């Protein structure tokens with residue numbers, strides 16, 4: 292195109308004919324007249340930002356909107372449990388864990404999509420964490436331990452609705468929610484051991500372990516100290532005493548301790564089979 296020429300006509304090999312050609316030429320002239328060309332080199336403009344400059348935040352927003360169209364609620368973060376446990380809960384919420392169903396849905400061939408725990412259903416997120424006989428049994432025990440009206444939920448959304456409906460003070464509810472996160476983390480760990488380790492893990496100790504490690508998580512992440520027996524008999528009392536604010540100093544410690552396990556495995560006096568059966572016994576009575 293001859294930019295220095297007075298008329299765009301001279302950029303073409305021949306003059307435009309009348310009719311359609313002439314009207315198209317008119318439209319083209321109108322478009323070009325609005326453009327203001329300055330003598331600088333061509334450059335890229337990032338249309339997602341008003342400034343035209345690229346930013347990671349702008350592209351992340353677009354990707355998130357496309358990938359998670361149904362998720363507009365905030366991520367729920369419970370301070371009384373470690374980050375790794377919160378992450379499992381978050382992945383359950385957005386259905387991002389590699390369950391057998393999710394793996395097969397992505398076109399990867401696997402031997403079976405059945406739940407490895409009960410063999411009675413497809414291993415989807417909803418089945419593994421809400422519908423499976425094992426998780427239901429333990430969830431019922433947790434409700435009984437916390438003395439709340441239990442509801443047999445089948446999905447994360449139903450679980451959330453139930454949690455919201457419970458009349459518990461906010462601080463307490465956060466800890467109670469954290470106990471459920473602990474349950475899900477235990478189920479995922481148990482399932483992975485079942486699938487990938489030579490020796491089969493035991494189901495019987497899952498509930499007792501949840502009571503135990505949630506005690507240590509909470510204890511080390513709360514400013515006030517409380518006793519194992521209080522936690523076992525009346526967790527409400529414990530949380531009223533404690534302020535649910537994690538201290539940086541302790542949060543790492545508790546995470547480390549649970550990873551390596553010495554804290555509760557080496558404390559037979561506080562975590563004895565006798566004290567645990569007090570909870571189990573109460574559950575059995577009801």
Ligand SMILES: [Zn+2]
Pocket residue numbers: 406407408409410411412418419422423424
């Ligand atoms: Zn199952």
